[in-house]
Amino acid sequence: xxxxxxxxxxxxxxxxxxxxxxxxxxxxxxxxxxxxxxxxxxxxxxxxxxxxxxxxxxxxxxxxxxxxxxxxxxxxxxxxxxxxxxxxxxxxxxxxxxxxxxxxxxxxxxxxxxxxxxxxxxxxxxxxxxxxxxxxxxxxxxxxxxxxxxxxxxxxxxxxxxxxxxxxxxxxxxxxxxxxxxxxxxxxxxxxxxxxxxxxxxxxxxxxxxxxxxxxxxxxxxxxxxxxxxxxxxxxxxxxxxxxxxxxxxxxxxxxxxxxxxxxxxxxxxxxxxxxxx
Amino acid sequence: xxxxxxxxxxxxxxxxxxxxxxxxxxxxxxxxxxxxxxxxxxxxxxxxxxxxxxxxxxxxxxxxxxxxxxxxxxxxxxxxxxxxxxxxxxxxxxxxxxxxxxxxxxxxxxxxxxxxxxxxxxxxxxxxxxxxxxxxxxxxxxxxxxxxxxxxxxxxxxxxxxxxxxxxxxxxxxxxxxxxxxxxxxxxxxxxxxxxxxxxxxxxxxxxxxxxxxxxxxxxxxxxxxxxxxxxxxxxxxxxxxxxxxxxxxxxxxxxxxxxxxxxxxxxxxxxxxxxxx
Numbered sequence: 200x201x202x203x204x205x206x207x208x209x210x211x212x213x214x215x216x217x218x219x220x221x222x223x224x225x226x227x228x229x230x231x232x233x234x235x236x237x238x239x240x241x242x243x244x245x246x247x248x249x250x251x252x253x254x255x256x257x258x259x260x261x262x263x264x265x266x267x268x269x270x271x272x273x274x275x276x277x278x279x280x281x282x283x284x285x286x287x288x289x290x291x292x293x294x295x296x297x298x299x300x301x302x303x304x305x306x307x308x309x310x311x312x313x314x315x316x317x318x319x320x321x322x323x324x325x326x327x328x329x330x331x332x333x334x335x336x337x338x339x340x341x342x343x344x345x346x347x348x349x350x351x352x353x354x355x356x357x358x359x360x361x362x363x364x365x366x367x368x369x370x371x372x373x374x375x376x377x378x379x380x381x382x383x384x385x386x387x388x389x390x391x392x393x394x395x396x397x398x399x400x401x402x403x404x405x406x407x408x409x410x411x412x413x414x415x416x417x418x419x420x421x422x423x424x425x426x427x428x429x430x431x432x433x434x435x436x437x438x439x440x441x442x443x444x445x446x447x448x449x450x451x452x453x454x455x456x457x458x459x460x461x462x463x464x465x466x467x468x469x470x471x472x473x474x475x476x477x
Numbered sequence: 478x479x480x481x482x483x484x485x486x487x488x489x490x491x492x493x494x495x496x497x498x499x500x501x502x503x504x505x506x507x508x509x510x511x512x513x514x515x516x517x518x519x520x521x522x523x524x525x526x527x528x529x530x531x532x533x534x535x536x537x538x539x540x541x542x543x544x545x546x547x548x549x550x551x552x553x554x555x556x557x558x559x560x561x562x563x564x565x566x567x568x569x570x571x572x573x574x575x576x577x578x579x580x581x582x583x584x585x586x587x588x589x590x591x592x593x594x595x596x597x598x599x600x601x602x603x604x605x606x607x608x609x610x611x612x613x614x615x616x617x618x619x620x621x622x623x624x625x626x627x628x629x630x631x632x633x634x635x636x637x638x639x640x641x642x643x644x645x646x647x648x649x650x651x652x653x654x655x656x657x658x659x660x661x662x663x664x665x666x667x668x669x670x671x672x673x674x675x676x677x678x679x680x681x682x683x684x685x686x687x688x689x690x691x692x693x694x695x696x697x698x699x700x701x702x703x704x705x706x707x708x709x710x711x712x713x714x715x716x717x718x719x720x721x722x723x724x725x726x727x728x729x730x731x732x733x734x735x736x737x738x739x740x741x742x743x744x745x746x747x748x749x750x751x752x753x754x755x
Contacts, residue, residue: 206729206731206733206734207695207697207727207728207729207733207734207737208733208734208736208737209736209737210737213733260538260539260732261538261539263541263544263736265733265736265737266541266544266736266737266740417485419485449485450485451484451485453484454538455484455485455486455491455543456484456485456486458486458487458541458543458544459485459486459487459488459543459544462544
């Protein structure tokens with residue numbers, strides 16, 4: 200692991216790091232915010248998965264999460280959204296290939312050589328972060344848009360991994376949306392039965408979620424129809440999964456929306472990750 | 478005035494606008510955050526001047542000021558740092574020309590046709606904002622680096638304009654620094670006696686500041702020697718100007734530093750701009 204940069208921020212350190220990923224077979228970049236509370240003891244760890252076109256940097260710079268992580272004494276990990284670099288497959292479209300990994304393990308060429316983002320986030324990077332940083336065994340996961348999809352599906356697929364869960368305007372039903380069908384088809388092939396394990400609305404009915412979940416969605420989201428939040432709401436209600444769903448009047452899909460509600464999400468995770476506030 | 482974008486943010490609206498500037502003789506872009514309190518009555522207005530290479534966008538996206546503006550019920554204006562566009566003079570260096578207006582009125586060719594940032598910020602844009610937005614007569618000013626220089630010098634040169642003042646790691650003594658001598662020479666000519674009116678450490682001794690001033694400076698600022706904070710501290714002490722100067726251990730010159738202390742600055746201005754908090 201190499202350190203790209205470290206900046207003091209809200210009493211802690213915002214770092215950017217690179218490492219050679221075995222599962223993605225390329226160098227990957229990620230960011231970690233460590234609050235000052237970690238100087239004394241391991242702190243809980245919140246995973247923030249980003250959306251289409253993002254790198255590790257967007258949320259790190261725009262979401263304002265460091266202030267809240269510092270307040271509650273939680274580390275935040277910002278993974279990249281895909282493998283990158285020369286020799287890594289890509290597509291001209293903004294919503295396929297580099298910047299659009301969808302948090303799945305690709306089985307189809309040319310993607311399968313590098314696009315193993317499910318295992319990368321849920322196992323490889325998790326192991327690295329746990330080894331290299333003062334984080335406790337308490338992990339939560341959240342994300343925005345494609346990253347909200349990643350947070351929801353990974354939490355349900357790896358039930359021991361994450362003790363708390365939330366999402367900002369997640370892609371909620373990708374098997375029924377142009378934000379999903381194209382990518383799941385490319386990465387997993389044309390057998391749609393293999394896609395269902397990566398659709399939060401379907402996985403919730405299949406595997407369920409033992410905890411509760413907080414979801415914020417902008418009512419004026421310009422991508423509302425692609426996200427299909429109504430499918431997830433229906434699944435939450437039908438499965439009687441404990442949840443808080445907030446359709447926020449006037450808000451769009453941008454980081455102005457995410458940053459506005461970021462503190463609520465960090466507080467949600469803190470309450471569930473055994474943070475004892477002073 | 479044209480609206481480029483408006484996004485709901487922390488209950489208010491973050492807008493970006495363009496207008497034809499008479500004094501800069503080109504189209505200028507600026508951003509305004511209006512908190513929801515302005516739906517009911519005019520709110521105080523804080524001017525945030527940005528540093529070298531910045532546009533209106535950097536602080537708007539990275540400083541996290543909207544959260545605090547929303548909390549305290551204050552509007553924030555983010556001007557650009559220079560005129561821009563085809564036909565506007567520029568220089569290859571990052572620290573001269575477009576993105577580096579230094580908040581002065583240029584008198585030398587080729588700059589004088591457009592680079593009138595002092596009058597632009599202190600008068601033309603001020604008049605436009607006052608006319609178009611629900612802001613009260615209570616204005617404060619702050620800024621970062623070159624913008625901290627702008628905030629300090631404009632506040633002292635226009636004593637009726639700003640009732641509160643602060644700065645983040647300001648260029649504090651430009652007549653004695655490579656961040657200043659080059660630009661003041663280019664914009665104002667070689668007569669150094671004309672530069673002194675744009676050097677906070679000198680203007681403070683000449684004109685003084687009737688209020689108090691909050692200044693945050695990173696102790697690990699990579700540009701510390703160019704900023705010359707010690708000159709300003711000496712002037713503050715010698716003139717017995719009421720002030721709070723904080724040399725912040727471990728912090729550098731980045732927006733990780735600015736965002737960490739942004740709330741303190743908004744609170745500082747709110748207290749001095751007649752904000753009655755609920």
